[in-house]
Amino acid sequence: MFNRQTAGRELDRLVVFISSHIDAIGDAMTAAIDLVVAAQRQLPPVHRARIKHLIQQFSMDLIENFRESAELNLLKVDTLREIGHAYAELNCTEAEVRSATNTAVSSIVKYLFEQSAESVFSGLIEFTAYYYEGAERFNQIIFSEFRSHLSELGREISPAELIGQALLYGDDSDPAARDVDRNVRYTVAMVVSENSDLTEGGRGIWSRFLDNIEDSHVYWALSDNALVLIFPESSKFCFAEETHRQVSHWIGARCWVTIFEEQKISKISRAVAECRESYACLRRLGYAPGVYNARSTLFERVILSADPEILEEVKKIVRPVIDRPKLAETLFAWITHRARRGATAKSLGIHQRTLDYRLRQIREITAFDPADNSTLGLLHCAAIAWSADRKS
Structure with missing residues (x-):
C-alpha cells in the first residue's frame, strides 16, 4: 500500500467530486482525442462512445484504487488494453495514439483543476501525482495492445518506425527501443515539405523514400506533417543533404531539412524540439527550402524572442x-x-x-x-x- 495523505472527509469530498464529473471527464478526453484524430478522419460516433466509456471506467477504477491506498500495479488495466484495441481499429498511426493519449490526459487534468473547489484542491494534487506515477506503464499498455492488434489486422509497423516513435517522445524505455545502441550519438533531421498538408495519406507519400533507407539503421517517425529521421553520427551532414535531395524528388516538392547533430539517445526528443523551433524560425523569416543546422538559427531565434x-x-x-x-x-x-x-x-x-x-x-x-x-x-x-x- 502507498502512503496516501488525503484522508477522512477530504478523501470523501475528492471521490464525490471526481465521480460527479465522470461524464464530463469522458467528454473532455474524447474531445481532446477528436482534435488529434480529426486531422485525418472523423472519429466515428460508435468509436467515440466506446472510448468515452472506457475512459470513464478507467477513471473510476483509478479513483477507487486511490481511495483504497492500493499500489498502482494492482490497478485493473483491461480498459487500457481495450483503448489500445480501439485505436488500432480506427487505423490510427502510433504518433496519433501517443499524441491523443498525452493531449487527453493534459485536458482532463486541466478540466479537474478548473472545476475543483478549495476543499478538494490538495487531494486533487495528490491524486494527479498518483496517476502520473503510473502514466508510463499505462501508456505502454495502450501502445502494446495497439501494436498487437494492428499486427492481427495485418498492418504491421516497421521496427524502424516503432523505435523512431519511442525516441521522438523521449521514451527510450519502450520495449521497441530495447536494442538501440546507447553508446552511439545520433543526428536528428526533421523534414517538412513545401506542401505542408501531408497528414492525409502521409505514410504513403513518404513510403517510397523510406523504403530506400529501411536497411540503413535509420529510425523514423511522422509527426505533425513532418518526417523525423534519427540516424547514427557516422552519417553526419551528408546524409541530411542526400535526404533533402531524395525527398524533394520522391514527393515532387521542395522541402526544408533542419538537423541537430551528435545527441545522446536520452536527448533526442529535445533535439527534435530544437529542429521544430528552427523550422518555425526559417518559415517566419521566409528562408528558402534547403538544409539548415538548427544551431545556425540560434541568432535569429534570440533576436525574435x-x-x-x-x-x-x-x-x-x-x-x-x-x-x-x-x-x-x-x-x-x-x-x-x-x-x-x-x-x-x-x-x-x-x-x-x-x-x-x-x-x-x-x-x-x-x-x-x-x-x-x-x-x-x-x-x-x-x-x-x-x-x-x-x-x-
Whole structure:
C-alpha cells in the first residue's frame, strides 16, 4: 500500500467530486482525442462512445484504487488494453495514439483543476501525482495492445518506425527501443515539405523514400506533417543533404531539412524540439527550402524572442533601406554571404565596384557601415526583425 495523505472527509469530498464529473471527464478526453484524430478522419460516433466509456471506467477504477491506498500495479488495466484495441481499429498511426493519449490526459487534468473547489484542491494534487506515477506503464499498455492488434489486422509497423516513435517522445524505455545502441550519438533531421498538408495519406507519400533507407539503421517517425529521421553520427551532414535531395524528388516538392547533430539517445526528443523551433524560425523569416543546422538559427531565434518594443526600434534602422529595393536586396545578400565581397557580388550578378557603391549608400542613409564588423551585427538584427514582420 502507498502512503496516501488525503484522508477522512477530504478523501470523501475528492471521490464525490471526481465521480460527479465522470461524464464530463469522458467528454473532455474524447474531445481532446477528436482534435488529434480529426486531422485525418472523423472519429466515428460508435468509436467515440466506446472510448468515452472506457475512459470513464478507467477513471473510476483509478479513483477507487486511490481511495483504497492500493499500489498502482494492482490497478485493473483491461480498459487500457481495450483503448489500445480501439485505436488500432480506427487505423490510427502510433504518433496519433501517443499524441491523443498525452493531449487527453493534459485536458482532463486541466478540466479537474478548473472545476475543483478549495476543499478538494490538495487531494486533487495528490491524486494527479498518483496517476502520473503510473502514466508510463499505462501508456505502454495502450501502445502494446495497439501494436498487437494492428499486427492481427495485418498492418504491421516497421521496427524502424516503432523505435523512431519511442525516441521522438523521449521514451527510450519502450520495449521497441530495447536494442538501440546507447553508446552511439545520433543526428536528428526533421523534414517538412513545401506542401505542408501531408497528414492525409502521409505514410504513403513518404513510403517510397523510406523504403530506400529501411536497411540503413535509420529510425523514423511522422509527426505533425513532418518526417523525423534519427540516424547514427557516422552519417553526419551528408546524409541530411542526400535526404533533402531524395525527398524533394520522391514527393515532387521542395522541402526544408533542419538537423541537430551528435545527441545522446536520452536527448533526442529535445533535439527534435530544437529542429521544430528552427523550422518555425526559417518559415517566419521566409528562408528558402534547403538544409539548415538548427544551431545556425540560434541568432535569429534570440533576436525574435526580444522585447517587441526593442524590435520596433531596431527595425527603424533599416527602414530607409527597405524602401529602396536594390539596396535592400544588397544588404540581405551581404548578410547572407557573411560580408564576403566576391560571393555577394556574384549572387547579385553585379560588379564588386557596384557592390561597394551600394554599401556606401546604405552607410549614408542608415549611419551604420555594413562593411564594419562592429556595426554589421546590428544591421543583421534589424534585417531579421524586418523580415519577421514582413512574413507574419
